[in-house]
Amino acid sequence: MTHTQTSPSPAAEGSRSTGRNALIVAALMWSVQLVSLVAALSGTTQAAIAIHFQTTEIAWFTLMTLLTGTFFLPFMVKGAALFGKRRALLIATGLGLTGDLVAALATDYRTLLIGRGIAGVYTAATPLAYALTRDVFPRRWVGVANGVMAGGVGLVAFGGPFLSGYLLDHHGFRGVLWFVAISTAVSFFLVLFLVPESPVRERGGRMDWAGGLLLGGGVTLIIYAVGQGSHWGWSSAKFIGFIVIAAAALIAFLFVERRVADPLFPLSMTRRRPVWSALLATSIAAGSLSAVGVVIQLLVLMPKIPHVSDGLGWSGTHNAIVTSPISLMILVGAIGTGTIARRADSRVLLGIGTVLAVVGYGVGTQYHQSAGQIISWGVVAGLGTGVVVAVVPIMVIEVVSPEEQAMANGAQALAQGVAQIIVSQLTYVIMSQHGAVLEGTQFYLDQGFTNGMWLVIGCCALGGLFVALIPRAERLEDAKVGQAA
Known part of the structure; x- marks a missing residue:
């Protein structure tokens, strides 16, 4: 090939x-x-x-x-x-x-x-x-x-x-x-x-059907099991059986990729420290931040019911108005990051983004009872979120060659999606420990919202800590990029 x-x-x-x-x-x-x-x-x-x-x-x-x-x-x-x-x-x-x-x-x-x-x-x-x-x-x-x-x-x-x-x-x-x-x-x-x-592509390669079925099937089984875990029971034989089958499929995928001529995700690429460490840090950090909406949206849109629900009971329009400054800061953070990324160390940018998000949402665990409180810490968390989402694709560019770009982006998207789903589902489980079911609907008390946000914060911080594993790579300014004729 x-x-x-x-x-x-x-x-x-x-x-x-x-x-x-x-x-x-x-x-x-x-x-x-x-x-x-x-x-x-x-x-x-x-x-x-x-x-x-x-x-x-x-x-x-x-x-x-x-x-x-x-x-x-x-x-x-x-x-x-x-x-x-x-x-x-x-x-x-x-x-x-x-x-x-x-x-x-x-x-x-x-x-x-x-x-x-x-x-x-x-x-x-x-x-x-x-x-x-x-x-x-x-x-x-x-x-x-x-x-x-x-x-x-x-x-x-x-x-x-x-x-x-x-x-x-x-x-x-x-x-x-x-x-x-x-x-x-x-x-x-x-x-x-x-x-x-794009003129950049593999020549003479073939589709790795076996590897795709094993990888896609294994990850899909994990997502399905996590999605049904609270319904089946996390210690049930059904949940454990799905996880075991998924793990077997992923292990088989590794063996297949070692033997096929044109692997789906070449192990030679994912074994390189700059690649796997960047994928690990970005997937956990960005996936966790993608899951924070589970807590925020339920907090602001759920009704206020004494001893049943501690939601703020906002309308959709009121929610949009209050959160608009936060959305603006996400935009500012992302565009600013893209502008300075050519010469900046992307590891530092990812670290700054996760710190801002952790600090912002950390304050939010204690102060989330009014619009003013949410805006005050939300703009900090929004700025950090914008930095993180913008630096993810840039870091992938810096650690792989042009012909590996699509596969590396796919691996990052796959890992980030799995992280988002797992964190989201675990957040639901944690919040439901402090709540009640009324007329078939699950409601959450304030402690549930707080604990759910702490889970997201912890996972985001973990992604930020993994930045220390990433070796210095060539900056975006020096990476091989081009323009299709």
């Missing part, structure tokens, strides 16, 4: 106009942040969908996309390395659109879940889009592009609550599902007409 890559001349790097580069950034940011926006919109529609379809299995509305997205992610990133990142991104977006249309047209809950499952393939858009930035932008644009794309999470956090409230109030859950489908269609055409193909 051979690899090809471009090393454009300075003239080639300057051949594309600033406006054209900005359009490409916008198209890729839409692809990346649509994943976050769909997750935000889905969370707000769960109650309406559960009532409409009269189901007690509403958890599958979210879990289905996570399961299929996790399973197909290894195949998508390997396909990107073999056949082109833009082509793989278009396939993921096209399948996402197909699933969105099935879900929007569904007349029963089972069909809705089938659509959500197909749409889950679109989660591969995030690592594919970040991998493309290394290949299609001139050097001076790579850090800024990554920062802007990651900073879009602030726009999603800012506008998502307003958007979901409007759609639900005026068009019901069907309006939300159709908005998602239309947004995915827009993403498809933006990529099709604006984003160039």
Whole structure:
């Protein structure tokens, strides 16, 4: 197997106009942040969908996309390395659109879940889009592009609550599902007409079907078991059996990867200390911060019921107004990080981001009873979150070669997703220890919210401590990046 890559001349790097580069950034940011926006919109529609379809299995509305997205992610990133990142991104977006249309047209809950499952393939858009930035932008644009794309999470956090409230109030859950489908269609055409193909890919390689099935299946079983753990019982034979089978599949994956000619995730890459240490630190830190919404959203939106629920009882619109400064700081942190990352030590940036997040949310464990309190510590935590989400793809660029970019991004996305799901599910379990069930709904007391936030803080701090394991890598300024002709 051979690899090809471009090393454009300075003239080639300057051949594309600033406006054209900005359009490409916008198209890729839409692809990346649509994943976050769909997750935000889905969370707000769960109650309406559960009532409409009269189901007690509403958890599958979210879990289905996570399961299929996790399973197909290894195949998508390997396909990107073999056949082109833009082509793989278009396939993921096209399948996402197909699933969105099935879900929007569904007349029963089972069909809705089938659509959500197909749409889950679109989660591969995030690592594919970040991998493309290394290949299609001139050097001076790579850090800024990554920062802007990651900073879009602030726009999603800012506008998502307003958007979901409007759609639900005026068009019901069907309006939300159709908005998602239309947004995915827009993403498809933006990529099709604006984003160039990367010339960096493997030549002569083959798809590692056995490795993909073992890796995707093993991780999917873990996610499914954790998602059902509180229902089955964490010490039940069923839960332990799923974990044992998943572990066996992942061990078998390691043996298969040692013997195949074209491994899915080359062990020679993941064994390198700069690679595995960067993946470990970024996955735990970013995955934990992604899970903090479990606590915050329940805290502010749950009603206040004496001895049952200590939620603040805010409306969706009030929540959007209060959290808008926090969202703005996420955006500032992400874009600022992308701007200075060319010359800064990314390890220091990740450390600063986790410290700010830990300090902010640490204060929040004690002071979260009013809008003023939440804003005061939220802007600090938001700034740290913006730094972390922006530095993750930059660190991956610094520790791998161009031809390894798609696979490394896929490995990071896979590990971060697993960390997010595990931390989220454990947060639910911890919060429920201090709460009550009323008319079939789980409510939480103040101690539950506090303990849930401490869990997220501890996991984020652990990710920050793992920064010490990462050796100094070449800075983004010196990494091999290029622009597709």
